Amino acid sequence: MKLLCRLFGHQPPIYSPKGWWSPGEQYGRIVVGRTDGIGRIHAEVQCRCARCGEKFIAARVHLPKVRTAMSAQQEGA
Secondary structure, eight states: OOHHHHHHOOOOGGGSOOBTTBSOOOOOEEEEEEEOTTSOEEEEEEEEOTTTOOEEEEEEEEEOOHHHHHHHHHHHO
């Protein structure tokens, strides 16, 4: 880890080196974790730092229940 990352935190991947084929690595990787006691699915958005190249957690999110919502909508129709 570089000194700047230790002082100021990791740099988001939007600032990674750009080329004619891509405006930078703007996307993170969603890693699905566990489902808690109330049925909520937890996940993390992992990115690679544009400055030092180390992986870091950019955000923790709750994933929507797509199948549950779709099946409820189909039953109502």
